[in-house]
Amino acid sequence: MAAFSDRKTLITGIFVVVGIIFLLRLFQLQVADSTYKRFADNNALRKVVQYPARGLIYDRNHELLVYNKAAYDLLVIPRETGRFDTLAFAAMLDVPADLFTAELKKASAYSRYKPSVIVKQISHEKYASIQEQLYKMKGFYIQSRTLREYPRRIAAHALGYVGEVTQAMIDSNAYYQSGDYIGISGIEAAYEEELRGEKGVKYYMVDVHNRIQGSYLEGEMDTIARIGRNLTTTIDYRLQEYAEKLMQNKRGSVVAIEPSTGEVLALVNAPSYDPNLLVGRARGRNYSLLLSDPVKPLFNRALMAQYPPGSTFKMAQALVALEEGAITPQTRFHCAGGYSSGSFRVACHHNQSFEVVESIARSCNAYYVYAFRAILENPRYASIREAYDAWREYMLKFGFGRTLGSDLKNELKGMVPTSDYYQRYVFGTARWRALPIISLSIGQGELGITPFQLANYCAMLANRGYYYIPHIVREIEGREIPEKFRVRQESGISRSYFEPVIEGMEQVMTAGTGARSAIPGIAVCGKTGTAQNPHGADHSVFMAFAPRENPRIAVSVYVENGIWGATYAAPISSLVIEKYLNDTISSQRLWLEESMLKANLMNPSVIPVNDGDEE
Amino acid sequence: MATRNKLWANIDWITFFVFLLLALLGWINIYAAVYDDSHKSILDISQRYGKQMLWILAALVIGFAILIIESNFYVFFAWAFYGLTIFLLILVLFVGVEINGSKSWFIIGDFQIQPSEFAKFSTSLAVAKLMSGYNFRFGSPAGLLRVGVVILLPALLILLQPDTGSAIVFASFLLVLYREGLSGVVLFFAALTVVLFLLSLLVPNYLLLVILFLGALAAHYILNQRFRMVYMALGITSGMVLLVALADRITGAGLDPEVIVLGGMIPALAWFLFWISRHRIKRTMVIILVFVSSVAFTYSVDFVFNEILEKHHRDRINELLGIQSDPLGAGYNVNQSKIAIGSGGFLGKGFLRGTQTKYNFVPEQSTDFIFCTVGEEWGFAGSAVVIFLFIFLFIRLIILAERQRSAFSRIYGYSVAIILFFHFMVNIGMTIGLMPVIGIPLPFFSYGGSSLWAFTVLLFIFLRLDASRLDKLV
Structure with missing residues (x-):
């Protein structure tokens, strides 16, 4: 085939010719013709993220609780900066020069191509004054942001706060980028997706002098920022404000729920803090101050503190005993100053026998020991353990020992021990008996109930057997709230058994332990309690709903180290109820309001001595 | 063992090093094209450049395996x-x-x-x-x-x-x-087909008819060296066309220029055929046949173009020929690619300093449009080096192919050289706006394991055949 070997010349020739054509063309494109360089200059893209304003938050009567104020971040793209006078620039920005150069270095180390924020949250006034100078600074850009502002300084825990995303959040959610803000607790966190809106991106063509030449591809690649949705919460700001005032200088919480809807009217933690502290440049410093404060102002007691419920638990026991047929409304148990069995003794202070109604009104411990024994030793069940499991099911239905599924973050489960727990830690291989766990009947022992759960339980009693999952947002602009908040959660107790229990609760207020907190003209049904505290003075507990018919509010109040429910928790509850229902406190109760406002339980040395003997 | 030793000595290391150089240059440019600040290491295998490194290493293993067989x-x-x-x-x-x-x-x-x-x-x-x-x-x-x-x-x-x-x-x-040994005529016709295809899209049909006609006359003169017949054909045909044009003007029929040209040409052609059949001039016969089939082809192009090709093919060809210009649509890739390469200037913007090949202005930056990164960051100088390297490789492969004693090795060697060249021509031609957008990779350069390995296998089999060129191959 050597015959055709001259053809290699043509083939090689084609190679060379194509190579030469390419070189000529490249020369034309790259050297001779400057059009493409101009194109490229105009082609330099600046990507500007459009941060939408976060949604506003209103109270149930459309009073503004949270809004936005403008702030400006200064960004730098280190690769684009030219030479400039660092000192003068820092002075203009009102930033210490050394800090400014340190930030610049950090930005370069992070990335020479990507923008980094070097001065955060420049105020609107400052921005206006430096705006004129900024365009001269190559590589520096301003990005407008919004900061939260809380005009009423209330409901810090419920509203939550906004902070910068952490690296872990960026890694787990592609939406967020370094420097973005995100709701970290409370409503801000729970409704982050609704509140934040959607970031937009605008692509601008900029020339070599970094001046914007217009939008890129006529904005075809831009995405429009969608501002956050406004939320209407279920909070009644006047009630919230009032309850916070009553709780000043105390530790504890107030939770108020509208029974007919499950809407949270007030969610008070004490001590609290001004939510404006956790905004802007001062956030980091204030946060660590709050975090190290020994009275734990950041602690969301309403959702996370777990106390034994004390005597407030008695209604639940009465209801289960009635439903299970362990007692009837007419069953009487005799209290001989308590209950004794061998060396076992539960103290009480009566010497008479009670039916259900009086047992609640008089808060008889002995009655409930008998009733609980009747539940556990119910012949319907093969064993005490089985009866206990059935009982525990009721407790879960009442919302104890589990999270309620509300829209508030950080809800804790509390504790209602499983039978396995008792098997392992109490009975071991021994036979189940009622006595070792009998203190559950009066809300003591291995029980942990949060104030939130207690308020929900109170709403369930108010509704005579069902509740709606408590929630704090009633309206999301342009969207429905989740369907689950409209579904009745049943307690599994027949409606008829509620009447004696509620009658007992009303008598608490008319003739029982809560009488001092009765509100003239309003039929309040309540129950006092004392939560045992192994670390110090017991806690004052009270729950109540009102009015008795068609209740509009159910409240739980814990006052730590307040000892008796009647001393602090009951008056505070009654004032909250009166404020909500009547809008004002009647003149004959102003003394009570006054004494509650004055009460200071923050100093351990003035904690009242345990001198009462009721409950 | 003796043959083994001879093997390593007989391998064309020049080709091998050009191959390696191209692969490494490709890798560096892939790094620049998809450079991501948060993954700065070129060895980061979560990124394309890290993966390409693994694939280059694997390609070397594959190449070694091919050589020892x-x-x-x-x-x-x-x-x-x-x-x-x-x-x-x-x-x-x-x-x-x-x-x-x-x-x-x-x-x-x-x-x-x-x-x-x-x-x-x-x-x-x-x-x-x-x-x-x-x-x-x-x-x-x-x-x-x-x-x-x-x-x-x-x-x-x-x-x-x-x-x-x-x-x-x-x-x-x-x-x-x-x-x-395939007849050059086939090659000629292949080239003619491509040229006609492009011309028929670019110029109106009547003009193309005139061009073809003049081409046929020129071919006739070159083959026969007889002016008299050329004059005669030119005179008769233009006379006929003029006659039709005149008739058109007088009657005021307003015929299409295409019809006028055809109307003049067809009788002239008939007369030629009659004349030639009497004189039995074979060469002229061939020319007329080529002319007629060219005209037929021209008319079929419209059909093929509009009915058989798909819209994105049509768009790409129209963009290339400048028939349509839609820099934000079908022409977007090529336009951005030209801007990226053109903005490189003589010496380029420097490694990792490209702006057009960042920000995703150019699509498929690391695969089909990898040459953009070369053009932008290394400028004309860098682009020229890459072009030289490729052309050097192709010519080297032709030299190697020609020195084979077995036809098998030679034919295979030519296949390798020409397949690689074809990729080179289409891929770079596309990025600089000389070829329509056809998505094929730049050999050894473009990101992707499959294509890198396939080109490696293609080349190394030839290196192995070449290493044993002195042995008697079947």
């Missing part, structure tokens, strides 16, 4: 490779995974492979095997038919995927066949 292996198993490839190309139509609208990929676990990439080397082996056979003659229609089937079968199967770009690569074999 006896060269006769490739000769003996040429048909087996080909058969396997055909099987895979059929299989991929049924069990392949569709990516970007083509069923071209097998996906096994994390591993993706494109059989069409490997069809290039196996078809080269098969063509070399077939044409180096003792009883093979180009002269016989049977011989041509057999080669045609061997080349077109994989091309058609790839067209079914459909992956037009990879299928067009098989046109490279035309040049291989030419080297082995």
Whole structure:
């Protein structure tokens, strides 16, 4: 085939010719013709993220609780900066020069191509004054942001706060980028997706002098920022404000729920803090101050503190005993100053026998020991353990020992021990008996109930057997709230058994332990309690709903180290109820309001001595 | 052991180092093209550049494996490779995974492979095997038919995927066949077809008729050296056309210029045919036949273009020819690519300093448009180096092919050189706006394991054949 070997010349020739054509063309494109360089200059893209304003938050009567104020971040793209006078620039920005150069270095180390924020949250006034100078600074850009502002300084825990995303959040959610803000607790966190809106991106063509030449591809690649949705919460700001005032200088919480809807009217933690502290440049410093404060102002007691419920638990026991047929409304148990069995003794202070109604009104411990024994030793069940499991099911239905599924973050489960727990830690291989766990009947022992759960339980009693999952947002602009908040959660107790229990609760207020907190003209049904505290003075507990018919509010109040429910928790509850229902406190109760406002339980040395003997 | 030692001494290390250099340059430019600040290490295997490094290393292992196998292996198993490839190309139509609208990929676990990439080397082996056979003659229609089937079968199967770009690569074999004795006329007609295709899209038909006619006259003069007939033909035909034009003007019919030209030409042509049949001038006969079929082809182009090609093909061709200009639509890629390359200037913007190939202005930056990064960051100087390296490699491969004693090795060597060249021509031509957008990779440069390995296999089999060029090959 050597015959055709001259053809290699043509083939090689084609190679060379194509190579030469390419070189000529490249020369034309790259050297001779400057059009493409101009194109490229105009082609330099600046990507500007459009941060939408976060949604506003209103109270149930459309009073503004949270809004936005403008702030400006200064960004730098280190690769684009030219030479400039660092000192003068820092002075203009009102930033210490050394800090400014340190930030610049950090930005370069992070990335020479990507923008980094070097001065955060420049105020609107400052921005206006430096705006004129900024365009001269190559590589520096301003990005407008919004900061939260809380005009009423209330409901810090419920509203939550906004902070910068952490690296872990960026890694787990592609939406967020370094420097973005995100709701970290409370409503801000729970409704982050609704509140934040959607970031937009605008692509601008900029020339070599970094001046914007217009939008890129006529904005075809831009995405429009969608501002956050406004939320209407279920909070009644006047009630919230009032309850916070009553709780000043105390530790504890107030939770108020509208029974007919499950809407949270007030969610008070004490001590609290001004939510404006956790905004802007001062956030980091204030946060660590709050975090190290020994009275734990950041602690969301309403959702996370777990106390034994004390005597407030008695209604639940009465209801289960009635439903299970362990007692009837007419069953009487005799209290001989308590209950004794061998060396076992539960103290009480009566010497008479009670039916259900009086047992609640008089808060008889002995009655409930008998009733609980009747539940556990119910012949319907093969064993005490089985009866206990059935009982525990009721407790879960009442919302104890589990999270309620509300829209508030950080809800804790509390504790209602499983039978396995008792098997392992109490009975071991021994036979189940009622006595070792009998203190559950009066809300003591291995029980942990949060104030939130207690308020929900109170709403369930108010509704005579069902509740709606408590929630704090009633309206999301342009969207429905989740369907689950409209579904009745049943307690599994027949409606008829509620009447004696509620009658007992009303008598608490008319003739029982809560009488001092009765509100003239309003039929309040309540129950006092004392939560045992192994670390110090017991806690004052009270729950109540009102009015008795068609209740509009159910409240739980814990006052730590307040000892008796009647001393602090009951008056505070009654004032909250009166404020909500009547809008004002009647003149004959102003003394009570006054004494509650004055009460200071923050100093351990003035904690009242345990001198009462009721409950 | 003696042959082993001889093997390493006989390998053409020049080719090997050019190959390695191109692969490394490709890797660096992939790094620049997809550079991501948060993954700065070029070895970060979560990124394309890290993966490309692994693939280059794997390619070296593959290359080594190919070199240590006896060269006769490739000769003996040429048909087996080909058969396997055909099987895979059929299989991929049924069990392949569709990516970007083509069923071209097998996906096994994390591993993706494109059989069409490997069809290039196996078809080269098969063509070399077939044409180096003792009883093979180009002269016989049977011989041509057999080669045609061997080349077109994989091309058609790839067209079914459909992956037009990879299928067009098989046109490279035309040049291989030419080297082995295929008549230059075929090459001429192939070139004529392409030119006519482009002209028929660019100029109005009547003008094309005139051009063809003048071309035919020129061909006639070159072949016969007789002016008298050229004058005669020119005079008669233009007279006829003028007559028709005059009639058109007088009657005021307002005929299309195309009809006028055809109306004059057809009677003139009839007269020529009659005249030639009496004088039996064979060459003139051929010219007239070529002329007539060219005219017929011109008219069929419109049909092919509008009815057979798909819209994105039409758009790409129209963009290339400047018939339509839609820099934000069909022309977007090429326009951005030209801006990126053009903005590089003489010396380029410098490594990692490109702005156009960042920010995703240019699509497919690391694969089909990798040359943009070269153009932008290394400028004319860098682009020229890359062009020189490629042309050097191709010429080197031709020199190697010509020094083979066995026809098999020579044919295979030509196939390698021309297939690589075809990719080079189409890919770079596309980025600088001289070729329509056809998505085929730049050999050794573009990101992607399948194509890198396929090109490595293609090249290294030839290096192995070349290393044993002094042995007697079957």
